Amino acid sequence: MILVTGGTGLVGSHLLYFLVKENERVRAIHRENSDITSVKKVFALYTSEVDSLFNKIEWFQASITDIPALSVAFRDISKVYHCAAIISFDPSKYKILKKINVEGTANIVNLCLTQDVEKLCYVSSVATLGSNIDDQLISEESPWNPDEKNNVYAITKYAAEMEVWRGSQEGLKVVIVNPGVILGSGPKDGGSGVIISLAANGIPFYPFGAMGIVDVQDVAKAMVQLMDSEIHNEQFILVGENITYKSLLSKLAKLFGNKPPTIKLSKRIMLFVSGMDWLINLIFKTERKIIKANVKSMFAISLYDSNKIKNAINFHYTSTQQTLERIVKEKRKN
Template sequence: MILVTGGTGFVGTYLLYELSKKETSIKSTYRKEKNKELTKNFFKLKDQNHPKLFNKIIWVKIDISEISSLDELYFGIKKIYHCAAFVSLAKRHKNLLIKTNVEGTSNIINYAIKHKIKKILFISSIASIGAEDEDGIINEDHSWDHKLNHTDYAFSKYNSELQVWRGTQEGVPAVIVNPGFIIGSHFWNRSSSSIFNRVNRGLKFYPTGKISLVSVEDVVKASIKLMNSEIKNERFILVSENLYYKEFLDLISKNLGKPLTKYPLTKSILYTIYFFDTILSFLRVKKRFMSKALISTFNNNQEFDGSKTKKFISFKYEKIDEKVKEICKDYINK
């Protein structure tokens, strides 16, 4: 039996759909009934045979950061796709990021060791990988640099990975995938797909840095192939293309028939926002959002090299311009 943690999330839902077409026995965790219904609706959108596929899944309502009922969760499990995570760049969510991402992953690994799980595939993020060389290209060999400013989300994913590597030292084979910014259809109000909503409402400003992009279908396809291979104890960056934010946002704007972005969010503008955000937080007017690490993220021109995957498995990335066109068509017809 296969276990998918976070099966109602963006990647988890797409993964469950693909697995349900091939596997006979799947178990998935979830936390909220409404999110499970959203996953069920996704199956309905994708396939006329959706009841048969969806009913293959055994749903377990659980918080992986709480260990009280994890033994029952692991009964009969041979392989795990660990997708469950909390995603936020807001400074105020630091404690929740640590609890969900780091403590949750630690619990998953502890029980994987206890139950002698055959293999784990962990969905991480490029945020957990280190700084670039002089040419600005980052690959799997770049290690975490403690001297740099990192978002709390990046810190949580890095420490989550440490838990996975700990598991490999104690006999649990693992593969880590590090996707870039994941794009896909149907999750317009959640996850990274909400960017299409934002552009549709009108977006005038754009960050000046670069963004590394990959489709959710590519993340799922690569993850399944890596899980089913003999590959173990490796990491793989999943990035199709690196574009400037303006290129990416304008690509969405053109396909949605919206005005292009006009004004750059320069570092000086972002630091001004950071200054007032800090003051308002100190005065308890609002909770803090901005951080120096986030400013660096928006202005960074680094690129991620996702070619290693193609050397290990038969795999080809979708082109981003074609994928954005397809997603925008889905958005218009939703």
């Protein structure tokens, strides 16, 4: 049986579809307050037989920080896809990020070892990789620099990777995937969904940064192919295309029938706004909306080399245009 953590998230929900479609026996962990029926929204993107496929999943209530409950969830498990994580760039969230992303991953690794799990796939992020040096693309070999001002999300995801590599040293077969910005429709709007919504509303502004993007379907397919292969103790960047924010927003604007953005945002002004947001949060205890780390990423030029997975399993990415056309179509239906 296969165990999936984070099944109600963006990657996990699509992954569940691809697994049950192949008649795999799947158990998915969910938290007490999570809405498992929201996954049906993703299944409906693929098929009209939503309930029949959804009902193949064995849902199990457990947190990845609750070792007793997690131990029960691991019974009769042969493969594990660890997708669960908290995504936040807010420094005030560091403790919860560390507990879920690092300690939770350590728990998963430890149970994989004690329960003789055959293989573990961990969903990490390109945030754990180094930066562009001398105009070279960032690859799996680009070293993490602990001396840089890394954001709290990247720090905890990197520490989680170290837990996975520890497991590999203790005999567990592992693969790590490092997706770029993941594009796709999920159970909830968030992440890249914010970019889609901004484009749908015809935003006239754009930051001058560049990033690596990838279709959520490609992420799920790559994970399944890697787990079904003999490849282990390797990590793979998952980036279908390196693209500027302006280009991405312009492509989306055209598909939504809006004017492309023409006004370049000022990094200095955005950092000032972020500072004001911090001050308002300090005084009124409101939720942070513009984190400094988010602003920095909007203006960073981060370009990736994703050839390793193409060569390893003859993998082909969905074209960005095809991905965006599908997402816009799905957005309009909702």
